[in-house]
Amino acid sequence: MSKKEIRFGVIGCGLMGKEFASAAARWLHLTDVDFIPRITHVCDAHLPATEWFRQNVASVTRATADYRELLADPEVDAVYCAVPHNLHQQLYIDIIKSGKHLLGEKPFGIDLAANEAIMRAIADHPEVIVRCSSEFPFFPGAQRIAEWVAQEKFGRIIEVEAGFWHSSDLDPNKTINWKRRIATNGEYGCMGDLGMHVAHLPFRFGWMPANVRALLSKIVERRPDGKGGMADCETWDNAILACEVKTDTQAFPMVLSTKRIAPGHANTWFIRISGTKGSAEYSTKNPKQVAFLPYEPGAEQAWHMTDVPYKSAYGTITGGIFEFGFSDSILQMWAAFCDEIAHGRDNQASFQCARPEEAAMSHKLFTAALESAASGMTVSMNWS
Ligand SMILES: NC(=O)c1ccc[n+]([C@@H]2O[C@H](COP(=O)([O-])OP(=O)(O)OC[C@H]3O[C@@H](n4cnc5c(N)ncnc54)[C@H](O)[C@@H]3O)[C@@H](O)[C@H]2O)c1
Numbered sequence: 001m002s003k004k005e006i007r008f009g010v011i012g013c014g015l016m017g018k019e020f021a022s023a024a025a026r027w028l029h030l031t032d033v034d035f036i037p038r039i040t041h042v043c044d045a046h047l048p049a050t051e052w053f054r055q056n057v058a059s060v061t062r063a064t065a066d067y068r069e070l071l072a073d074p075e076v077d078a079v080y081c082a083v084p085h086n087l088h089q090q091l092y093i094d095i096i097k098s099g100k101h102l103l104g105e106k107p108f109g110i111d112l113a114a115n116e117a118i119m120r121a122i123a124d125h126p127e128v129i130v131r132c133s134s135e136f137p138f139f140p141g142a143q144r145i146a147e148w149v150a151q152e153k154f155g156r157i158i159e160v161e162a163g164f165w166h167s168s169d170l171d172p173n174k175t176i177n178w179k180r181r182i183a184t185n186g187e188y189g190c191m192g193d194l195g196m197h198v199a200h201l202p203f204r205f206g207w208m209p210a211n212v213r214a215l216l217s218k219i220v221e222r223r224p225d226g227k228g229g230m231a232d233c234e235t236w237d238n239a240i241l242a243c244e245v246k247t248d249t250q251a252f253p254m255v256l257s258t259k260r261i262a263p264g265h266a267n268t269w270f271i272r273i274s275g276t277k278g279s280a281e282y283s284t285k286n287p288k289q290v291a292f293l294p295y296e297p298g299a300e301q302a303w304h305m306t307d308v309p310y311k312s313a314y315g316t317i318t319g320g321i322f323e324f325g326f327s328d329s330i331l332q333m334w335a336a337f338c339d340e341i342a343h344g345r346d347n348q349a350s351f352q353c354a355r356p357e358e359a360a361m362s363h364k365l366f367t368a369a370l371e372s373a374a375s376g377m378t379v380s381m382n383w384s
Pocket residue numbers: 011012013014015016017043044045046049065067081082083084085087105106107133134135192193
């Protein structure tokens with residue numbers, strides 16, 4: 001099958017820039033896709049960070065420290081931008097104005113005002129496809145839960161809990177980085193960092209919080225600054241958002257939590273739904289298994305644990321045999337984004353990347369959560 005080549009520029013050659021390069025290098029793992037990304041141009045303000053790409057990605061022919069050079073390159077069709085949050089507004093707007101498609105990293109602007117500016121640029125450039133990175137819903141267990149929601153298998157929903165828990169900041173001796181500073185990560189702290197991952201599926205299901213009461217914690221207050229001294233950690237480590245969801249037909253409590261300091265959790269993303277006819281649970285802690293508990297009045301309650309097949313949005317060469325992991329979820333997300341570029345918004349993908357509108361909703365929720373934490377009150381959401 002001949003494949004449409006999509007030429008990519010990468011802005012931000014850190015952790016996530018490399019993760020994309022790794023997914024692009026493993027494109028042969030996907031079956032039945034008639035498109036392929038080729039990274040041609042990379043950019044990092046710290047130019048030595050581009051060296052890894054030069055050494056490991058044969059298709060990279062250009063590297064720059066100035067992203068405007070990359071945007072002026074006619075041999076770049078689309079851009080992946082993975083830079084600190086304070087840069088999202090300027091860079092995303094410039095990318096969109098350059099006419100190149102964009103997969104931007106969450107939170108899609110450091111705060112609500114930055115996000116609104118990005119949303120205005122998107123509205124002014126409908127010809128450009130813009131999506132927000134969020135890979136966990138591509139895990140097969142999460143896809144199974146999305147199918148069950150579409151099939152209305154839960155009856156009346158009793159409650160929902162979703163979270164993303166890390167212990168990456170449990171060690172107080174870990175040196176401070178940009179994610180612990182308000183100027184670069186934003187007031188949202190862990191919500192900006194992890195929250196879009198948690199909100200993606202609930203928002204996709206139409207479960208909009210009518211209000212939120214937030215409990216935000218700062219646990220490690222100072223960290224080594226890497227220069228022999230100590231520096232203040234300014235951002236929230238953990239957040240618990242207790243929301244009341246109201247849809248046209250249902251009302252139920254939903255707890256969304258994002259934690260940088262959750263002992264025992266390395267990178268745990270989960271969603272639990274309890275309902276009168278069925279309940280389900282999926283966690284990347286146990287990535288193969290998805291649990292479902294059907295319920296008939298008076299009948300026994302028995303959880304059914306399924307080793308869910310490696311089946312996400314796109315087929316893979318060995319998926320029927322082996323299990324799925326984090327890098328597979330990244331590969332699937334990239335396939336969904338490239339599919340939209342290759343085939344337009346009407347492509348046949350079973351699950352599409354997070355939309356800018358979903359990222360914008362997360363900003364409204366996190367802004368209300370900050371207000372709730374400051375006032376100690378429940379804050380109503382206005383989605384109009
Ligand atoms: N989807 C995910 O699972 C996931 C995971 C981690 C981080 N992220 C997001 O990815 C983004 C980047 O995070 P990261 O962990 O890769 O950060 P990182 O610190 O590893 O990399 C960021 C890179 O951006 C570069 N940079 C800074 N200013 C720049 C500029 N003006 N022009 C070009 N490059 C510049 C830095 O030098 C650095 O190499 C953030 O938005 C973060 O929230 C997403």
